[in-house]
Amino acid sequence: MEPYTLSLAEASRMMRDGGLTPTRLAESLLDRIDRLEPVVEAWVTVDRAAVMEAADAATMEAEEGRFRSPLHGVPVGVKDIFYTKGIRTTMGSTLYSGFVPDRDAAVVETLREAGAVVLGKTETTEFALHDPAATRNPWNTRHTPGGSSSGSAAAVSCGMAPMALGSQTGGSVVRPASYCGVVGFKPTYGLLSRDGVYPLSWSLDHVGYMTRSVEDAVLALKTLKPDAAPAGEVDETPRIGLLGGYFKENASDEAWLGFEQAVGKLWGEGAEFIDVELPLSFGMAPSVHRVVMAVEAAAVHEDGLRANPEGYREYIKGFVSSGLLAPATAYLRAQRIRGIILRDVLSLMGGFDCLACPSTVDTAPRGLEWTGSPAFNAPWSLTGLPSVTVPSGVSEDELPLGLQLVGRPQRDHDLLAVAAWCEEALGFPKGPRDPYTP
């Protein structure tokens, strides 16, 4: 057994039991990175010496019986928009290609204090928007891994890291996680600190992460946010609101069929499903999301774009420019409609443990030019509701599909409890994937 194949929880247990050291785990992951990186291109920066130094320190503490948290000695990938002290942080932009922060983002600091090892910085689209990174999808290297947390999803998928931090403004955690067949979790808006994370659109930006199991996601949340509300008492089988409408209309035939098959499997295991009709206001979510995001991104990049227009790639340039044109009243109107959408969605969640829909419109698109549509994730970024994707199956051409579950605000552990039940019932293989190139 190679340590890189272990899930976060498995590795954590083995390190406690003495069957594995942080040093050995880090070595195994660095070897895996060395071997696969030329094909996957998930990393911007991996400082081998710094990783081994941190791993050795964790090993020494472990030998003294000191385990700081379930993440003690666990190497974690960090999306390259999170500030890392002394490690280059590029934002996926040439403008920041030489930028070395003098501080850690708050969650990175929490990770280090918890004994986790910063394994390196993962590829991101430019400023976490749409201009793609070079990263490939391990399930099929001719396909995108999704974005913007491209490197984090691909790295976790192929066993370069058991966990990686990402961020989601539209669909940048759940979508790439689903495309790469891993678990992607976007907690309630604001639950994990955005401090030290380069903003894309601050009222929509969420810190989240990828793992290969829901159990891992639970351990990570307990470590990153110890005071998050614990899971309440749960019935043995969940009661889930089934979202059709917008999701059915926009899903590919294959994605919807896969979703129905997953629902059928869960139903067979005893889950209860009730059709939920989306509120009328939900139809405005995509345009409201776009206005808020374009305007806030424009506020972030207005000065930069004026000073260095050649430093921006095409998509973000157009997006920021569109945001600069928006009148302030359009932005305020969008924010007000956003409040109405949230109120309306909350009003229909009463009787359920969570809502369910496909994680993405389709499987990962072919090619690396486009990171795919965030259409099924952006509404949950807009409403700030916690959402998680659990791998649910594969398409005909062997690309993963995901089941997206959406929970109540601040009830993140409740949502993960249902996700764990679904993961168990769906039985998708959790081991890392060797990259496949057809």
Next chain:
Amino acid sequence: MEPYTLSLAEASRMMRDGGLTPTRLAESLLDRIDRLEPVVEAWVTVDRAAVMEAADAATMEAEEGRFRSPLHGVPVGVKDIFYTKGIRTTMGSTLYSGFVPDRDAAVVETLREAGAVVLGKTETTEFALHDPAATRNPWNTRHTPGGSSSGSAAAVSCGMAPMALGSQTGGSVVRPASYCGVVGFKPTYGLLSRDGVYPLSWSLDHVGYMTRSVEDAVLALKTLKPDAAPAGEVDETPRIGLLGGYFKENASDEAWLGFEQAVGKLWGEGAEFIDVELPLSFGMAPSVHRVVMAVEAAAVHEDGLRANPEGYREYIKGFVSSGLLAPATAYLRAQRIRGIILRDVLSLMGGFDCLACPSTVDTAPRGLEWTGSPAFNAPWSLTGLPSVTVPSGVSEDELPLGLQLVGRPQRDHDLLAVAAWCEEALGFPKGPRDPYTP
């Protein structure tokens, strides 16, 4: 002694002691209104029958020994942008000249539950912006009473009501109160509910009120917001930060002299004054305030102005139009600078009980076309800090001047405690003013 001459606190005590009934108090105030209204024009609506019905009900309860609050049986004027159930609420606009709400604003509901009597609706500038009402200043009816809470300030000043509700977005409580020689209190942003108050600019709008004594303002706050933080232990004499710079530069010679005389008087009574240098960011307060207010007012009135351009007067039409032109990024930038200004101002409040400056740039301007400059009040609306004006003296041509005190967020009772000390030391007469026409 005519009951209309009593302060809120005096009337409240007499009603408890049985020397006065709510019915008798209401009759006295209605008589006063009948007598002075042709000259002062403070009221949009006074429903004599409804007032007497409510007063009689309060009298019956009082006879049974039931006193709901210190405001039991106290008639209160209500600015005409506060929804009042069954009473016409015009917003000072012809567009709403026939509008009768089917509910009370939250604070009006609280007043009624506390046993207070809604005495009537007071004049406001159009939609609480600058297009003036017909109201005159009782100290000199050729002068404006200030705005936008014009009727509330004038009514309290000349003894038509012991208290009246107002609202402040720029300087609409403190300025007219100062111009009319009464106490005007604008609590911390959000402390009193804006629910049911027609918005002008929601991130700047404050609910406040006028009385003829600080003691009255304390009783009103205890009634309207029982869970506001109580006053802490106070030293016998206050320690006050003295604001110069912007305030000295923009004050008229007479206003600044009056301020210095008031400060001298307080110093003579033992108050400690320390010069405070305003932070650099404070210089941006006026323009930041204007952008935020114009944009939010535009968001409120955009549809209305398109549908009924002829229903708006000149100033608000221009103001809303300017807000419609602002790009969203300008608004967001303004809101961000606003946060910096607040942080900087808070950082210099550490050693003081409060800050002090003149309440207004000058005494009430002559004429009714312009309600005067909110320049000395808008920064406290922008930062959301509680502020209060206490009458401090009169100018050469017998118009009142006010001392403005500014406190810490959520420490409203602390601020009022200092204001009470200053009021006592300044010794300005509290009785109602008979209107004077030269």
